[in-house]
Amino acid sequence: MSEQPSPQRTAPDLIRAFGDVEVPTAGLWNVPPGWATIELAVPRLLGTTMRSKIRLKQGMIAIADDPSHSTAHLSLDALSIRTGEEAIDEFLQRDVLDVDRYSTIPVRIASVQHMGGPAWTADGWITVRGVTTPIDFDITYEGVFRKGPAAFFRAQASLPLRHILPMNSGLRGRFFAGRTLRVAMEVYAEPVRATAEQSARRRLPHMAAVSTARRTPVYA
Numbered sequence: 001m002s003e004q005p006s007p008q009r010t011a012p013d014l015i016r017a018f019g020d021v022e023v024p025t026a027g028l029w030n031v032p033p034g035w036a037t038i039e040l041a042v043p044r045l046l047g048t049t050m051r052s053k054i055r056l057k058q059g060m061i062a063i064a065d066d067p068s069h070s071t072a073h074l075s076l077d078a079l080s081i082r083t084g085e086e087a088i089d090e091f092l093q094r095d096v097l098d099v100d101r102y103s104t105i106p107v108r109i110a111s112v113q114h115m116g117g118p119a120w121t122a123d124g125w126i127t128v129r130g131v132t133t134p135i136d137f138d139i140t141y142e143g144v145f146r147k148g149p150a151a152f153f154r155a156q157a158s159l160p161l162r163h164i165l166p167m168n169s170g171l172r173g174r175f176f177a178g179r180t181l182r183v184a185m186e187v188y189a190e191p192v193r194a195t196a197e198q199s200a201r202r203r204l205p206h207m208a209a210v211s212t213a214r215r216t217p218v219y220a
Contacts, residue, residue, distance in 0.1 A: 029189035031059030
């Protein structure tokens with residue numbers, strides 16, 4: 001689901017006007033696994049950048065009647081981080097994330113503010129090794145696709161790594177402590193009613209078969 005939104009693809013019943021701004025309809029929007037791309041980047045020496053992706057386990061966005069009161073909760077899979085360098089992956093998973101005890105990285109977003117056009121900002125919090133750290137997000141609302149249907153959001157954030165590194169992270173930790181983690185997200189969310197309808201459709205053939213079996217007489 002990477003196509004850009006356009007008026008022809010907009011689902012009219014899933015958008016509304018709030019003042020002079022288009023926003024999704026109020027309610028719960030589900031973010032299934034695979035419907036988000038989350039990229040992490042850390043600048044290194046000589047102008048190079050270390051990059052990785054992290055998988056989404058599950059997400060939920062609550063769009064409020066007043067969009068500034070909207071919230072989002074994302075659960076990220078700490079075990080899915082791969083940089084392509086085995087020593088760094090081991091350092092991140094063992095020393096930084098402690099994946100044996102904390103396999104999920106919760107991210108929460110709230111206190112949304114409109115900046116103009118499709119641009120918004122929001123306060124956020126990320127929890128690493130059970131410790132919660134503030135992180136600010138810049139969010140772009142790209143519209144609602146008829147196909148899906150799905151609302152499309154982009155978000156960016158920066159976080160100094162010293163805020164999440166453990167105190168005893170050694171020489172490699174001291175190197176990363178001076179770097180800034182950059183997070184880029186592309187998130188698609190479907191209205192919960194659509195999720196329920198899809199689940200119902202998947203159950204219908206089974207329910208019909210059960211119903212038919214119950215009505216069919218059996219003769220000895």
